[in-house]
Amino acid sequence: MDMGCCDPKAPRVVRIKVGDGEVGLRGIDMIAKTVRGLNLERDEDIKQELLSRAKLFNYIPDPANEKYANALYQYYLTEKERV
Numbered sequence: 001m002d003m004g005c006c007d008p009k010a011p012r013v014v015r016i017k018v019g020d021g022e023v024g025l026r027g028i029d030m031i032a033k034t035v036r037g038l039n040l041e042r043d044e045d046i047k048q049e050l051l052s053r054a055k056l057f058n059y060i061p062d063p064a065n066e067k068y069a070n071a072l073y074q075y076y077l078t079e080k081e082r083v
Contacts, residue, residue, distance in 0.1 A: 011057055018064070018071040025072075027057040032076045047073045 011027030031053045040046045050072040051065060060068050 014075070016071050016075050019067045025054060025058050028054060028072065028075060029079070031057075031072075032079045035076065043073065046076065050076055 011030055013024040013026050014028050015022050015024045016028070028050075031050060035046060035049050035053065038049065040049060047069040051060070051069040054060060054068065054072055
């Protein structure tokens with residue numbers, strides 16, 4: 001049975017600002033929650049963990065790693081405040 005886009009277990013797409021544009025990334029809500037549970041202290045460690053996990057579900061070109069890491073970190077901070 002093909003659940004396609006309607007599979008409730010599929011990672012959802014969240015739109016975030018990356019650099020001057022906006023992109024949709026799959027699974028970043030779940031990634032942020034998982035990384036939060038790791039209790040990492042250094043911002044750079046958090047950014048790298050977010051980026052490496054986001055790359056599992058999304059194509060992120062290597063030259064854009066820093067922009068994406070910063071954008072993911074901002075999303076992570078915003079979501080942390082909501083919890």
